[in-house]
Amino acid sequence: MSSEFVVNKTYNTNRTVAWRFVLSHIRHHWFFGFTLTLGAFGNAMLASAIPYFIGQGFDAISEEGEQAIQAIIVICFTIIGTQVLRSGVQFMRNYSAELFAQRIERDVRDELYAILLGKSMKFHDSKPVGEIMARVTNDVRELNFMMNPGVNLIIGSSMFLLAPLIASPLIYPPLILVPAIFVTLHVIVQIYFVRSVHPIAEKVRASFGDMNARLAESLDGLQVVKGTAQEDAEIDRFNSLANTVRDYYIKQGRIEARYLSFLLLGLTFVGALTHSAILYNQGILDVGDIVAYMGQIYLFGFPVFTSLFSLSRIASGLASSERILAIITEETDLGSNPTGTTQPVEGEIEFQNVSFGYQDGADVLHDISFTVEPGKTLALVGQTGSGKTTITKLINRTYDTREGRVLVDGVDVRDWNLGALRSQISIIEQDIFLFSRTVAENIAFGQDEWTQEEIIESAKKAQAHDFIQGFASGYETKIGQRGVTLSGGQRQRLAIARAFQSNPPILILDDSTSAIDSATEDHIQKAIWSAAEGRTTILITHRLSQIRWADKIVVLRQGRIVAQGTHEDLLQSSKDYQRIFARYDEPENGASADAQSADNIAANGAATNME
Numbered sequence: 001m002s003s004e005f006v007v008n009k010t011y012n013t014n015r016t017v018a019w020r021f022v023l024s025h026i027r028h029h030w031f032f033g034f035t036l037t038l039g040a041f042g043n044a045m046l047a048s049a050i051p052y053f054i055g056q057g058f059d060a061i062s063e064e065g066e067q068a069i070q071a072i073i074v075i076c077f078t079i080i081g082t083q084v085l086r087s088g089v090q091f092m093r094n095y096s097a098e099l100f101a102q103r104i105e106r107d108v109r110d111e112l113y114a115i116l117l118g119k120s121m122k123f124h125d126s127k128p129v130g131e132i133m134a135r136v137t138n139d140v141r142e143l144n145f146m147m148n149p150g151v152n153l154i155i156g157s158s159m160f161l162l163a164p165l166i167a168s169p170l171i172y173p174p175l176i177l178v179p180a181i182f183v184t185l186h187v188i189v190q191i192y193f194v195r196s197v198h199p200i201a202e203k204v205r206a207s208f209g210d211m212n213a214r215l216a217e218s219l220d221g222l223q224v225v226k227g228t229a230q231e232d233a234e235i236d237r238f239n240s241l242a243n244t245v246r247d248y249y250i251k252q253g254r255i256e257a258r259y260l261s262f263l264l265l266g267l268t269f270v271g272a273l274t275h276s277a278i279l280y281n282q283g284i285l286d287v288g289d290i291v292a293y294m295g296q297i298y299l300f301g302f303p304v305f306t307s308l309f310s311l312s313r314i315a316s317g318l319a320s321s322e323r324i325l326a327i328i329t330e331e332t333d334l335g336s337n338p339t340g341t342t343q344p345v346e347g348e349i350e351f352q353n354v355s356f357g358y359q360d361g362a363d364v365l366h367d368i369s370f371t372v373e374p375g376k377t378l379a380l381v382g383q384t385g386s387g388k389t390t391i392t393k394l395i396n397r398t399y400d401t402r403e404g405r406v407l408v409d410g411v412d413v414r415d416w417n418l419g420a421l422r423s424q425i426s427i428i429e430q431d432i433f434l435f436s437r438t439v440a441e442n443i444a445f446g447q448d449e450w451t452q453e454e455i456i457e458s459a460k461k462a463q464a465h466d467f468i469q470g471f472a473s474g475y476e477t478k479i480g481q482r483g484v485t486l487s488g489g490q491r492q493r494l495a496i497a498r499a500f501q502s503n504p505p506i507l508i509l510d511d512s513t514s515a516i517d518s519a520t521e522d523h524i525q526k527a528i529w530s531a532a533e534g535r536t537t538i539l540i541t542h543r544l545s546q547i548r549w550a551d552k553i554v555v556l557r558q559g560r561i562v563a564q565g566t567h568e569d570l571l572q573s574s575k576d577y578q579r580i581f582a583r584y585d586e587p588e589n590g591a592s593a594d595a596q597s598a599d600n601i602a603a604n605g606a607a608t609n610m611e
């Protein structure tokens with residue numbers, strides 16, 4: 001399986017089927033699994049000591065005199081001794097179980113997170129965030145529950161199945177008969193039970209994922225929901241998903257309620273009493289033996305009672321690990337090419353007959369070819385949806401081309417080491433994402449080491465220093481999630497500061513935002529000019545002032561290049577371009593027509609002029 005990034009840590013897990021995957025994680029913590037099993041075994045043995053000694057006590061009571069009292073005292077102290085030991089063993093078992101489960105949960109989450117970061121954007125595009133979140137949080141948590149109390153109780157209760165099998169024949173060998181029949185039938189019932197619960201548990205987990213996906217999406221788009229007064233409709237949709245989760249849980253409960261082992265246990269008590277009464281009549285057993293024996297049978301109550309619960313945990317855990325494994329093993333089509341080129345980037349970018357589509361058979365870019373010299377600025381213009389952003393995503397291999405090649409410094413991007421390539425390209429997206437960390441941390445994102453002076457320097461160049469100083473905590477101000485406490489212009493300048501900080505040879509700037517006041521625009525303009533200096537810059541913009549200033553302009557329409565050249569070239573050779581600029585200069589259109597005009601370049605250019 002290829003991944004976009006080389007995950008440094010090797011997880012060494014079996015990824016063929018769910019139970020093997022779980023086992024491979026268990027293997028990493030075998031020691032706690034061992035102490036857990038040892039503790040559970042000790043606990044069961046010491047628990048079965050109670051009925052055994054009580055049986056002996058009964059025999060002692062029937063004797064007379066001093067000896068009987070002495071025997072009772074010895075038996076009492078023996079029971080106390082075994083139970084003190086048992087509490088020590090229980091401590092070891094429970095502590096091991098917790099360590100075991102928590103470590104496995106941590107490991108699986110760790111592995112899954114690293115794998116998720118290594119997946120291609122194509123993978124993430126096709127998966128709702130909430131669904132992924134459900135897997136990383138709840139499904140991994142289910143694995144924890146599968147270990148503790150699931151596996152813990154299963155091991156513990158198995159010992160309680162084993163103990164009577166060992167202790168009963170010690171009283172009188174044929175007494176093994178009824179416990180052996182019970183254990184055999186009980187195991188069959190358990191296998192049948194897990195098989196019936198498992199498919200429902202899968203549905204429970206899947207429906208939970210759907211519900212989570214819906215929740216994440218509507219919270220993410222809350223503004224739209226409120227803006228369009230869709231609260232009631234959203235609540236209805238969410239309710240119906242919540243109902244589905246409930247229904248599957250109830251279905252699971254119905255299967256659990258039909259658990260046959262309780263009936264089996266009742267019948268076992270009857271069988272054991274009958275068997276021991278017959279042996280008593282034959283003079284083979286005495287009362288003490290019967291008490292001890294029935295005490296052993298009584299131990300079966302614990303596994304029967306707990307297995308219902310623990311087996312459900314195991315079935316749910318298995319269903320969850322299948323979902324986790326499905327993510328881990330899903331092929332991703334991008335390889336990180338760890339042995340690829342790692343040299344410093346000069347900055348030449350070339351597209352050679354590139355075609356690309358997000359979905360097979362639906363290209364959004366057709367036969368795109370252009371070159372940008374190192375250190376030069378290219379402006380991409382065209383209507384919304386014409387493919388400008390998509391072009392930029394092919395440069396750092398967020399996606400791979402379907403046809404044709406993208407070259408950086410004459411080397412196909414697929415032949416670059418992905419990490420080396422991406423670390424030398426900075427993209428400032430239209431929808432700027434800021435982490436809910438401090439301003440300084442956001443500017444320094446992606447760098448291991450930085451100084452406060454460097455951060456301030458970058459912020460100054462990005463025209464961001466002044467507004468950052470205006471915050472009560474300056475550079476230590478924590479930004480709200482998705483940068484909501486900052487205006488669009490401020491977010492953009494922070495992103496530019498981030499680009500200054502990482503000082504990439506290639507800068508891609510999606511400056512499509514048009515809703516910015518003129519003072520802010522002036523700041524941003526200055527920031528962009530200074531950011532573009534000395535590096536190859538690809539600019540997506542609607543602003544004619546910026547387009548004019550670019551070294552080269554590529555005009556797109558519906559995924560095709562309809563014109564390209566310098567501003568002067570295009571003015572000379574393209575009537576549409578001349579028309580746009582003539583209109584731009586007309587006073588009545590003014591600056592407000594700016595964004596509009598750029599879109600027109602593409603529309604008009606396509607209609608009448610194919611350079």
Ligand code: ADP
Nearest residue numbers: 125358364382383384385386387388389390391
């Ligand atoms: P622009 O930047 O010029 O507005 P884009 O490159 O964003 O255009 O989009 C070009 C086309 O690709 C559009 O038709 C858009 O719907 C489609 N598109 C963009 N991103 C995706 C995506 N992640 N998955 C599927 N289609 C996409």
